[in-house]
Amino acid sequence: AQSVAQPEDQVNVAEGNPLTVKCTYSVSGNPYLFWYVQYPNRGLQFLLKYITGDNLVKGSYGFEAEFNKSQTSFHLKKPSALVSDSALYFCAVRDENSGYALNFGKGTSLLVTP
Amino acid sequence: DSGVTQTPKHLITATGQRVTLRCSPRSGDLSVYWYQQSLDQGLQFLIQYYNGEERAKGNILERFSAQQFPDLHSELNLSSLELGDSALYFCASSGPSPQKSRNEQFFGPGTRLTVL
Numbered sequence: 001a002q003s004v005a006q007p008e009d010q011v012n013v014a015e016g017n018p019l020t021v022k023c024t025y026s027v028s029g030n031p032y033l034f035w036y037v038q039y040p041n042r043g044l045q046f047l048l049k050y051i052t053g054d055n056l057v058k059g060s061y062g063f064e065a066e067f068n069k070s071q072t073s074f075h076l077k078k079p080s081a082l083v084s085d086s087a088l089y090f091c092a093v094r095d096e097n098s099g100y101a102l103n104f105g106k107g108t109s110l111l112v113t114p
Numbered sequence: 115d116s117g118v119t120q121t122p123k124h125l126i127t128a129t130g131q132r133v134t135l136r137c138s139p140r141s142g143d144l145s146v147y148w149y150q151q152s153l154d155q156g157l158q159f160l161i162q163y164y165n166g167e168e169r170a171k172g173n174i175l176e177r178f179s180a181q182q183f184p185d186l187h188s189e190l191n192l193s194s195l196e197l198g199d200s201a202l203y204f205c206a207s208s209g210p211s212p213q214k215s216r217n218e219q220f221f222g223p224g225t226r227l228t229v230l
Contacts, residue, residue, distance in 0.1 A: 099147075
């Protein structure tokens, strides 16, 4: 089955510093990978996706992600964190065995302190 | 705003009852997915409909069912509710063809179900 893992429950970073939220994947075939963000009491918002092509994917709100096939990773990054980036971040992989539904990681809580 | 709407926002009910959650996908999207988010299980895929037909099932209980209507809105029916069914239920929609689509899914704001 297609799956992703987010090894960190929480990431803390100071405002202005770079941030990284980690994700590793396990798939058969080519991975279709996604990052979503969830703010308190809100739905999931799409940030970016990797389908094919450049390993560095740029997304919304200044976020980017680096696809690394040899390390089976798809880490989310941002050069300079904002307090407003504090939220729950989910990595997901498209599962072709389940109608192309998304299999999500357990989520990583990002806390950016002033 | 993702363009996906869900009603109601909150639902409080008792064990043993039955509820219906409603979802309207983005204009033009034919696929609707239902997900459950709970503290212990995380985000789980429940069921998918495409253009009115069931396409895939995930970890959906037999007490739960769904359908997609000709106008493409979808309803998730939860019956014989148990305390453990308390969760946030999300609907998501995506583009015209799931097999060929590389599109992301757009999520609604969710319905928070509390079973007392």
